[in-house]
Amino acid sequence: MFETTPTRGSSVIYSSGATGSPDLRFLHYNDVYHISGGSQDPVGGAARFVSLANHYREAPEFASLPRLLTFFSGDSFNPSLESSVTKGRHMVPILNKIKTDVACLGNHDLDFGVEQFMYLAKQCKFPWLCANVVDPAVGGPIGKLKGTHLLKNNGVKVGVIGLVEREWLDTINTLPPNLQYSDAVETAKELIPQLRADGAEIIIVVSHQREPNDVRLAQETPEGLIDIILGGHDHHYAHQIINSCHVIRSGCDFKQLSYIEVRKKTKDNSIPGWHFDIIRRDITKEIPEDPETVQIVEKLSSGLRAKLEQPIGFTSVPLDAKFTTVRTRESNIGNFVCDLMRYYYSADCAIMAAGTIRGDQIYPKGVLKVLDIVSCFPFEDPVVVIKVSGAKIIEALENGLSKVPALEGRFPQVSNIFLTYDPSREPGSRITSCKIGREEIIPDKKYTCSTRGYMAKGKDGFTALSRGDGAEEIVDEENGVLISMIVRQYFLSLKVLGKWRRGGRIRDLFRGLKRDKAGEGELEGSAADESNGEDNELSDDESDDVEFDVDALHAGPGDHSEDEFQEPEEFRSRDLIKRAGLNPLGLSHRRGRNLLKKFR
Ligand SMILES: [Zn+2]
Incomplete structure (x- = not known):
């Protein structure tokens, strides 16, 4: 459907040269605010975005491959026109419709206060992560979130950790007192070995921090500790490899996403690590709208x-x-x-x-x-x-x-x-x-x-x-x-x-x-x-x-x-x-x- 070359709005960001059926497949997106599309390409819009995600999930050429794991790197509940009325509620059905598997907390997700965020997070069919902001009042991560999460897919255990930067904590109007921030690098070094001990064979960071902070995280952690960093908070698309770790941010606002195929370097694990093949997709006009999502969006925005x-x-x-x-x-x-x-x-x-x-x-x-x-x-x-x-x-x-x-x-x-x-x-x-x-x-x-x-x-x-x-x-x-x-x-x-x-x-x-x-x-x-x-x-x-x-x-x-x-x-x-x-x-x-x- 979309893969017939050349497809407008599709570009290969990184090709590992690896062949054969992938062991894992990821979809990544971050920073989504406007559920309705714009008028100029990439038009974005939640309905086209869902349709493209479903394509990677169900289209004939993908149907026999491992289930798509979908990662979101934060910022969705605010700011938008809709949010000024709904306080973020409108985004919950959309994030669920995308079949998000794990999300990282973003600063704007806290714009209506931690209580409101917790209320919204409870309705999400996936966990929100934030490992390095601890609220002493709840005795763990802010908003009673989890810091890490283990997924199992196609026989592979996938370890995920959510990390954020200190800078944006200063930007939020209402936060609980006495929050304790731990450096993302130190937190990664502390918690990832535990994920490995629990059987994780691949480590994914979902982060909500600026690109230089993601780069520092890749640079200052031992090679091989993190396999890929899926970042948010910036709104541009970027990919680089730092210290053998892929660092990605996937645009914003339902206008871009990354589709990633992941293959073991060797089937017998004699060489540890993973090959990543990364495709950027722009959400352009040609992509049909998902009818159910259209209805959700219509209902939310009419009037x-x-x-x-x-x-x-x-x-x-x-x-x-x-x-x-x-x-x-x-x-x-x-x-x-x-x-x-x-x-x-x-x-x-x-x-x-x-x-x-x-x-x-x-x-x-x-x-x-x-x-x-x-x-x-x-x-x-x-x-x-x-x-x-x-x-x-x-x-x-x-x-x-x-x-x-x-x-x-x-x-x-x-x-x-x-x-x-x-x-x-x-x-x-x-x-x-x-x-x-x-x-x-x-x-x-x-x-x-x-x-x-x-x-x-x-x-x-x-x-x-x-x-x-x-x-x-x-x-x-x-x-x-x-x-x-x-x-x-x-x-x-x-x-x-x-x-x-x-x-x-x-x-x-x-x-x-x-x-x-x-x-x-x-x-x-x-x-x-x-x-x-x-x-x-x-x-x-x-x-x-x-x-x-x-x-x-x-x-x-x-x-x-x-x-x-x-x-x-x-x-x-x-x-x-x-x-x-x-x-x-x-x-x-x-x-x-x-x-x-x-x-x-
Ligand atoms: Zn942000």
């Missing part, structure tokens, strides 16, 4: 969807929300949102952790839907304003840059901050220059800074922005407005987003040299605000800051092909707003909050 499918505005340039962009350099969507956060409260600057941006895609030129905004910014904590010293701002930015080149969510997206940093320097002293506006930042001067409530709580290493570190709250969480609401209010007032360019805010010392022409421009905007400016607070505030580019607004079909976007004129009409079910009048903060509830 919610109709409201969210409404257009909210129009962008004349693609908005780059890809993780690989927003977590490594400034991006137009990061600049756009940070500028709005700053304008909204007339703050001196804004800092937003890139992890706030969840879209992980490029929003093409054209219509933006309510869904695009809410699913790109699903977090529940509002924007706050704090007063902090220049020294603390530097400290916060250093924290944001400290993990580069890892794709960490703490990477800073900023507004009215212009910095240069040198990633070859030690974390904590990478910034070589920093300006607020046109002036060098002054360490003992106080600045107002828009940021997320999450960061002002010192999460993700942003202690420098917390009250405990001397930050003064100007607008607290109680009174703050959600990012998605600020963005939506902006569109309601303007209708058309112009060119939010990369503006030379953040420069990697080396990359920056190559493209030093970015200049200091920030918003090259285009907007129309004829219909309701008077009624809308945001637009009043905006009028001095935003340069309107009327030409771009009136660009007609001659400049763009018809199918790329609809006439911008349409987006200036009140009808559109009414069709979207939104009230164009009087969007006060309070009413704005009520408005959002409609879409939850």
Whole structure:
């Protein structure tokens, strides 16, 4: 069905050269959030994903082979549009439908608290593992999870251990107190011999940590201790062999998976170890949807969807929300949102952790839907304003840059901050220059800074922005407005987003040299605000800051092909707003909050 060569979306990642019937077969996936597919390939979607998994399970060419073992490396219960309503419940039937055999705990699986996670895990027909985070209150791994698991398949005992990194524990809002974290390498060295003693012939790590931490795990454990590391937490596809150990991460979001065939190096075990043959599959449009899963997804998303499918505005340039962009350099969507956060409260600057941006895609030129905004910014904590010293701002930015080149969510997206940093320097002293506006930042001067409530709580290493570190709250969480609401209010007032360019805010010392022409421009905007400016607070505030580019607004079909976007004129009409079910009048903060509830 799919294997007839060449199959679109299928690529051989590693070929061992081994032949004959496999001894084991694995399917691996990680970091799944959106159960509905997208519109551009790889479209993903749970229904196509299940169909492909079933194909590897049941198609004639596979039916006589060993049963497929399915491994999931964490992050599924949040964040997504659905999860904001279901608190993760919607994902349970999907994970079960995929016939997952073992999962590793991911950070976002704990977003609604450990209790809720335990409630969800109980309904899963497979164990969740986490060996190296111990909760003294339960006398074992967090959430009463198991650390390791033994599976038997085709006469082979398969040992699985779940390991996570320390970094993401700092990012979670609500965790039990006194958690004890043990180093993943040390935990592997301690627990894997026990799995071997229990008869495990092959050792699989399911992990939820960044690629460099998986690499370190492979590097710092004795050769042969671990056979393969199936990682999650990153969203890109990657494979490497470190110290004879395969290290894989399989993309994300039901858009990719790995199919792995495993063969003993020698049948009599005279040479220990295993050959792995790894195929990456992208979930493309050609893959049929599994009808039962379609029904599950439909049921879960109907109602919610109709409201969210409404257009909210129009962008004349693609908005780059890809993780690989927003977590490594400034991006137009990061600049756009940070500028709005700053304008909204007339703050001196804004800092937003890139992890706030969840879209992980490029929003093409054209219509933006309510869904695009809410699913790109699903977090529940509002924007706050704090007063902090220049020294603390530097400290916060250093924290944001400290993990580069890892794709960490703490990477800073900023507004009215212009910095240069040198990633070859030690974390904590990478910034070589920093300006607020046109002036060098002054360490003992106080600045107002828009940021997320999450960061002002010192999460993700942003202690420098917390009250405990001397930050003064100007607008607290109680009174703050959600990012998605600020963005939506902006569109309601303007209708058309112009060119939010990369503006030379953040420069990697080396990359920056190559493209030093970015200049200091920030918003090259285009907007129309004829219909309701008077009624809308945001637009009043905006009028001095935003340069309107009327030409771009009136660009007609001659400049763009018809199918790329609809006439911008349409987006200036009140009808559109009414069709979207939104009230164009009087969007006060309070009413704005009520408005959002409609879409939850
Ligand atoms: Zn994660």
